[in-house]
Amino acid sequence: MNLDTIFVPALLVAFPLIAAICLNFLHGKDRAVKAVAIISVLVVLVLPWITNAAVYWFGGHPQVENVTGGTNIVLSKLNLAIVYKYAAVQKLFIGILAILATAAVLIHFTERLSGVYIAMIMLGIASTSAVIMADDIFNIFVFLEILTISQAALVIAIGNIQAYKTAVKYLIFGGIAGSSILLGIAILLNTYGMLNISDLNKVITLDIEAGIPHTLIVACALIFVGWLFESGMVPFHIIKSDVYSKARPSVAAFMQTQTKFVLVALWVVILRLFYGVSTLNALILGVAILSMVFGVIMALKQTEITRLLAYVAVAQAGLVGIGLGIGTRTAVTASIFHAVNDALAMSILFLSVSVVLHITKTVDMHKMGGLLWRTGYVPLLCLLGIFAVSGMPPFNTYQSEYRIIIAASTAGYPELSVLIILTSIATLVALIKGFYAMYLKEGQDYLTDKELTPSRYHWRTEAFMAVLVGMCIAIGFTPQNVLMYIQDFVTMLGVI
Amino acid sequence: MSLETLFQPMCFFTAAGLVVVGLYAVIFMDNLLKKIIGVTLISDGVNLVLITGGFNKIVAIISPELAEKGVSSAIYEGLKEYPEFAAQAAYPLPSALVLTSIVISVSIFAIMLAIAIKLYNHYNSMSCSVIFKEVDQ
Amino acid sequence: MIPGYMLMGYIFMFTALFGSILALIQRDLMKSVILIGLEGLAVAFLYQTLRAPDVGITQAILGAALLPGIFAITVYKTRREEE
Numbered sequence: 001m002n003l004d005t006i007f008v009p010a011l012l013v014a015f016p017l018i019a020a021i022c023l024n025f026l027h028g029k030d031r032a033v034k035a036v037a038i039i040s041v042l043v044v045l046v047l048p049w050i051t052n053a054a055v056y057w058f059g060g061h062p063q064v065e066n067v068t069g070g071t072n073i074v075l076s077k078l079n080l081a082i083v084y085k086y087a088a089v090q091k092l093f094i095g096i097l098a099i100l101a102t103a104a105v106l107i108h109f110t111e112r113l114s115g116v117y118i119a120m121i122m123l124g125i126a127s128t129s130a131v132i133m134a135d136d137i138f139n140i141f142v143f144l145e146i147l148t149i150s151q152a153a154l155v156i157a158i159g160n161i162q163a164y165k166t167a168v169k170y171l172i173f174g175g176i177a178g179s180s181i182l183l184g185i186a187i188l189l190n191t192y193g194m195l196n197i198s199d200l201n202k203v204i205t206l207d208i209e210a211g212i213p214h215t216l217i218v219a220c221a222l223i224f225v226g227w228l229f230e231s232g233m234v235p236f237h238i239i240k241s242d243v244y245s246k247a248r249p250s251v252a253a254f255m256q257t258q259t260k261f262v263l264v265a266l267w268v269v270i271l272r273l274f275y276g277v278s279t280l281n282a283l284i285l286g287v288a289i290l291s292m293v294f295g296v297i298m299a300l301k302q303t304e305i306t307r308l309l310a311y312v313a314v315a316q317a318g319l320v321g322i323g324l325g326i327g328t329r330t331a332v333t334a335s336i337f338h339a340v341n342d343a344l345a346m347s348i349l350f351l352s353v354s355v356v357l358h359i360t361k362t363v364d365m366h367k368m369g370g371l372l373w374r375t376g377y378v379p380l381l382c383l384l385g386i387f388a389v390s391g392m393p394p395f396n397t398y399q400s401e402y403r404i405i406i407a408a409s410t411a412g413y414p415e416l417s418v419l420i421i422l423t424s425i426a427t428l429v430a431l432i433k434g435f436y437a438m439y440l441k442e443g444q445d446y447l448t449d450k451e452l453t454p455s456r457y458h459w460r461t462e463a464f465m466a467v468l469v470g471m472c473i474a475i476g477f478t479p480q481n482v483l484m485y486i487q488d489f490v491t492m493l494g495v496i
Numbered sequence: 497m498s499l500e501t502l503f504q505p506m507c508f509f510t511a512a513g514l515v516v517v518g519l520y521a522v523i524f525m526d527n528l529l530k531k532i533i534g535v536t537l538i539s540d541g542v543n544l545v546l547i548t549g550g551f552n553k554i555v556a557i558i559s560p561e562l563a564e565k566g567v568s569s570a571i572y573e574g575l576k577e578y579p580e581f582a583a584q585a586a587y588p589l590p591s592a593l594v595l596t597s598i599v600i601s602v603s604i605f606a607i608m609l610a611i612a613i614k615l616y617n618h619y620n621s622m623s624c625s626v627i628f629k630e631v632d633q
Numbered sequence: 634m635i636p637g638y639m640l641m642g643y644i645f646m647f648t649a650l651f652g653s654i655l656a657l658i659q660r661d662l663m664k665s666v667i668l669i670g671l672e673g674l675a676v677a678f679l680y681q682t683l684r685a686p687d688v689g690i691t692q693a694i695l696g697a698a699l700l701p702g703i704f705a706i707t708v709y710k711t712r713r714e715e716e
Contacts (some may be wrong), residue, residue, distance in 0.1 A: 138529070138596075141597075142596055142597075142600065145604070146600070149603065149604060149607065150602075152607065153607070158606075161614075161615070161618045164611050164614050164615055164618075165615065165627065165628065167607075167611055168528070168608055168611045168612065168615065169628075171532060171604060171607060171608050171611075172522065172532070172535055174599070174604070175535040175538070175539065175604055176519075176522065176535065176538060178540045179515075179535075179541075179542045180540055180543045181545075182539075182546070182597060183515075183542050183545060185546075185593075186542065186545045186549055186590075189546070189590060189593075190549030190550075191550065191591065193589070195585065195589070200551065208509075341592045411569050487566040498635070499639065499640075499643070500635055500636070500639060500667050503639050503642060503643075504638060506643065506646060507642070507646065507679070507683065509646075510646040510649055510650055510679075513650045513653075514649065514650065514653055517653050517654055517657065518653075520657075521657050525657065527715050527716075528666070529662055529665075529704070529707065529708065529711075530657060530715075531706075533656060533657065533665065533669055533704075534657075536669065536696075536700065537653050537672070538670070540649075540673070540676050540696065543659050543676075543688075543692075544676060544680075546690060547680055547683050548683060550683075550684075550685045551684060551687065573679075584684075585684070586683065586684035586685060590685070591685045591687055593686050594680075594685070594688045595687065595688055595691055598688070598691055598692060598695055598696060599691075599695065600697060601660055602695045602696070602700055605703070606678065606703055607698060609703055609704065609706075609707040612707055612711070613707055613710050613711060616710070616711040616712070619711075621716065622711055622715075622716070633672070
């Protein structure tokens with residue numbers, strides 16, 4: 001029996017979907033939900049690492065040779081079905097996503113679990129994995145819509161009126177952004193008659209030798225608007241940070257990871273289709289700088305701890321966008337590396353806030369404090385996380401930010417290096433302010449209260465934070481192990 | 497320009513009209529239900545763009561001068577023997593996409609309307625200027 | 634001579650556009666829900682004239698029956714007049 005025919009990349013999407021359906025039906029039966037949840041989480045955790053790198057054709061449709069694609073261009077090969085590509089970078093992304101989804105499920109494990117809640121986390125893994133792997137533009141649209149639904153549902157699960165308001169706003173914006181992407185896809189489909197991104201890349205390469213068609217620019221603009229929404233770039237940074245801050249912090253850690261990976265995956269699609277549009281890189285660079293600066297300024301003036309972290313997450317997404325906007329090979333490599341690193345580092349902070357909120361029951365920074373000696377190793381790990389997010393030397397983000405700065409200088413944007421360093425310092429200031437409010441400040445009412453709520457999920461959160469800090473330090477000392485695969489990935493794109 | 501050749505452009509025009517009316521509703525209407533109606537109009541318009549693009553598309557894909565040269569798409573190889581059918585058939589791919597897209601959009605609207613009822617029960621109003629007031633007690 | 638289905642198509646386009654505009658200017662939300670159903674039905678018939686009958690059937694069920702249905706439930710559970 002050949003294992004390669006069982007553990008196909010499609011299983012990475014299919015298994016969480018099946019688990020989500022099962023969990024949905026089990027809603028209300030607490031023990032059954034817990035049993036199925038722990039099994040599905042374990043499988044999801046293991047599955048990315050035992051699946052071999054492969055290209056998967058749905059339905060087993062092979063490629064056909066020597067055909068006309070579009071109206072008058074002869075292609076050597078054409079894909080007839082949906083294609084999933086699974087290589088080392090995709091493995092890394094989906095593996096990290098699975099770890100954070102596990103954290104989101106297991107941290108609240110001793111409470112009464114809602115089947116639908118875990119089903120939505122599973123739906124989130126399935127949709128993000130599909131967006132990362134799919135080579136078919138319509139498949140990406142479908143799973144982006146499912147991602148929007150699952151994130152909105154995770155916000156609704158909080159159950160207060162603020163969460164409902166955020167969710168309805170997020171769904172309305174998501175509907176418009178999804179329609180925008182679909183309109184772009186409609187234009188591409190009507191012009192070229194195909195949906196596979198690799199094929200479209202070949203056809204468009206042949207087509208733009210005679211000059212860029214105007215329809216292509218319109219399609220680029222429409223899909224770019226969708227990218228702005230999905231990655232929380234500048235016009236949409238308020239709604240995105242609202243979603244992060246209203247959700248449970250353990251889920252927010254998962255959501256910001258999804259956002260950063262979707263940012264990279266959708267940018268790869270845009271680049272492969274529209275690399276001929278000359279203003280594309282400048283546009284991406286512009287919105288990335290704006291969202292980085294806005295994000296960090298908004299983070300400095302927040303009084304709620306979850307909002308502070310949410311805006312820092314938006315600013316870090318902007319930093320990822322800067323490297324993508326510079327557009328040289330080293331910058332893009334550093335940027336994708338930073339997406340991985342920052343997803344890990346920000347998650348540490350969100351998990352530490354999860355512990356704090358469990359004790360204080362409030363997000364207001366004026367009403368919390370003094371938890372330094374009451375939460376085990378969490379303050380220490382949180383401090384290490386703060387250093388990791390702001391790019392201090394032994395951690396992984398130092399390696400990637402350093403590479404982005406070098407790439408910016410060599411590409412002719414030395415002023416960007418100054419901006420990135422300033423942002424790092426401002427991030428550190430904002431986060432230290434949050435750390436002071438959470439752990440150091442004394443004199444709160446609940447500290448004198450004898451019956452301080454014992455936090456029962458303490459050690460699990462601590463364990464996950466320790467694992468994440470360990471990964472940050474490990475990548476920080478041996479960045480080449482990860483960078484190697486990302487360099488291969490960027491080279492394989494073939495357009496930069 | 498006869499009405500016959502104008503048919504496809506007019507369909508695109510209708511779709512554009514639906515998108516514009518929907519965007520107007522989402523941005524300027526105060527009632528939450530009308531905003532949601534606006535999002536349905538936008539998604540209807542975009543679906544109509546996809547389907548209209550597929551109308552008569554097969555003729556464009558196997559154009560007569562290419563068929564004479566012997567070059568044709570492998571997908572539509574069989575259609576060369578039925579030129580009358582090929583002249584009347586629509587491109588099937590957009591239909592498949594729109595089916596999926598309609599189902600997804602209806603599920604999104606169901607969630608939105610459920611939250612709208614929850615918001616009404618709390619604020620006793622469907623007006624966005626009341627619900628989304630910045631001042632939080 | 635223009636084919637009959639195209640003439641019908643023009644009528645459906647007109648219905649869809651004016652149905653949507655009329656739906657948005659109603660003060661009575663139940664009327665606007667009914668007009669949205671009319672718009673969905675017109676788009677469904679337009680799909681039929683555009684040679685996509687399978688999409689037409691789906692749109693007629695989901696867009697012209699189910700969606701106005703859940704809109705009507707929402708209006709029934711909230712207030713009927715726009716303030």
